[in-house]
Amino acid sequence: MKLVFAGTPEVAVPALDALIASDRHEVAAVVTRPDAPAGRGRRLVASPVAERAEEAGIEVLKPARPRDEDFLARLREIAPDCCPVVAYGALLPEEALAVPARGWVNLHFSLLPAWRGAAPVQHAVMAGDEVTGASTFLIEKGLDSGPVYGVLTEEVRPTDTSGDLLTRLAFAGAGLLAATMDGIEDGTLHAVPQPAEGITLAPKITVEDAQVQWSAPALRVDRVVRGCTPAPGAWTLFRGERLKLIQAVPVLDRADLAPGELSAAKNNVYVGTGSHAVELLWVQPQGKKPMRAADWARGVRIAHGELLGV
Numbered sequence: 001m002k003l004v005f006a007g008t009p010e011v012a013v014p015a016l017d018a019l020i021a022s023d024r025h026e027v028a029a030v031v032t033r034p035d036a037p038a039g040r041g042r043r044l045v046a047s048p049v050a051e052r053a054e055e056a057g058i059e060v061l062k063p064a065r066p067r068d069e070d071f072l073a074r075l076r077e078i079a080p081d082c083c084p085v086v087a088y089g090a091l092l093p094e095e096a097l098a099v100p101a102r103g104w105v106n107l108h109f110s111l112l113p114a115w116r117g118a119a120p121v122q123h124a125v126m127a128g129d130e131v132t133g134a135s136t137f138l139i140e141k142g143l144d145s146g147p148v149y150g151v152l153t154e155e156v157r158p159t160d161t162s163g164d165l166l167t168r169l170a171f172a173g174a175g176l177l178a179a180t181m182d183g184i185e186d187g188t189l190h191a192v193p194q195p196a197e198g199i200t201l202a203p204k205i206t207v208e209d210a211q212v213q214w215s216a217p218a219l220r221v222d223r224v225v226r227g228c229t230p231a232p233g234a235w236t237l238f239r240g241e242r243l244k245l246i247q248a249v250p251v252l253d254r255a256d257l258a259p260g261e262l263s264a265a266k267n268n269v270y271v272g273t274g275s276h277a278v279e280l281l282w283v284q285p286q287g288k289k290p291m292r293a294a295d296w297a298r299g300v301r302i303a304h305g306e307l308l309g310v
Contacts, residue, residue, distance in 0.1 A: 001081035001102070001185045004061075006031040010048040011166055012086035014174035015107055019084060020056055025181055028078050029059040031066070033089050067093040075099050082184060084177055085139065097139060102184055104139040107177045109169045110202065111151055112137060113194045116144035117202035121169065122162040124202075126227035128219070129156050132165070134173035136180040138191045143201075147191030149180045161229040205232055212236045214260035214309045217275040218250040236260075236308045238285075238300070243308070246282035246290055260307040264297040271308055 003025050005016050019027050030053035035044040046054070053060045063071035072095050082102040085092075097104055110120035112135040117123075124132040133153040140146040152172055156165060183189025210228040212221055212235065225248045228234040234245040248271075257263055257272025264270075269280040280293035 001025050001181060002079070003027050003181065004029045004031060004075065004078060004080040004083045004100070005049075005053075005085075006083060006088040006092075006104070007049045007086040008033045008047045008089045009087050011170045012049050012088075013052050014170045015084065015086045015177045016049060016052055018174040018178040019181065020058075022178055022181070024185060027053075027056075027058055028080060029061055029074075031061045031063070031071075031075075031083075031088065034062045034064055066090050066096050072096060072099070082181065084181060086173070086177065092139065094141070097141075105136055105149065105177070105180060105184070106139050106144070106146075107173045108135050108137060108144055109133075109166060109173065111135060111153065112144060112148055113197075113199040115200055115202040118204040120202040121166045122202070122205050122227045123200075124156060125160060125162050125165060126223045128223055132156055132169075134169050134176055136177055137194075145194060147193045149183065149189050149191050150176055152176050159226070161226045163230045207232050207235075210234050212245060212309065214271065214307075215274045218252075218273040218278050219275070221273050221278050222248060222250050233284075237310060238308055241286045243286070244284035244290075245280065246284060248278045248280050251277045251279050258307075260309040262297075262302050262306050262308060264294070264302045267294050269293040269297045269302075 003019060005019060005027055007016060019025060030049060032047045032049045035046050038045040050060050061071060061074060075096060076099055080100045083100045083104040085104055085106040092104060111133040115123050131153055133151055135151045136149040138146040154169055154172060180189060205228060210232045212224055225234040225245050229246060235242050236245060251270060254270060254277040257270060257277050259272050259274055261272040270277045271280060282290055283293045283296050284290040285296060
């Protein structure tokens, strides 16, 4: 099939690579979000998908909005058979959905209908799911509600951050998306409607969502820290400034600290929660680089009974 691939972040690159490597399909063009400011200089930078497509000599389309007439005209001119999508980041209008004969097929990082929305991996980690996965489905007007072509499962490991899990799913899902394109092309694969039961939603995680509540149980604190790593980053307040929490682990045999109460030893930093304590391993003070929590604690000289989150 002639394909137009839509995607933007690094997590979409493995799927693009898999389709470029396929001897059954032609990636005629790539659709991605416009260049965005990045770094200290805030200079405009192309998306990872755009950079990879340019390296491969593939035409790159960067519409400000997918409903722009210039973009739609070029899409009709290319006349793709199918448009695979991975984390494109913009809502596709009906005019665009109508162009490819075999539709737009999305690789979504959940076992649909679970975790429909923008942040399925983060929500799976924060909810304590033991198994998640990826699904390929035909995009329709509703939110991630289209019929499913294929799925794969992936264990959520006890120490997984959302970044760890998403990286594994990106590479496993690349194979699933390529296989889905093959099955659509040869007619052996047919989409099946999603069940009406088991629908959960995964809206974007905001900075406010990522604030740790120390009155919650230690397992909840652990899941929030892992689920919000690397983005948007779990955080708390310390002496009126934000302290980013990069790694924290529950300590089941310590329950002598009040919620948010700090206790620092030579090589360990503990914080009380609504149940037992957590040990902070890595933190990032405001305006500074990530550091070991014990080094941070020595530098700030924590007072007896001092609290986080105040």
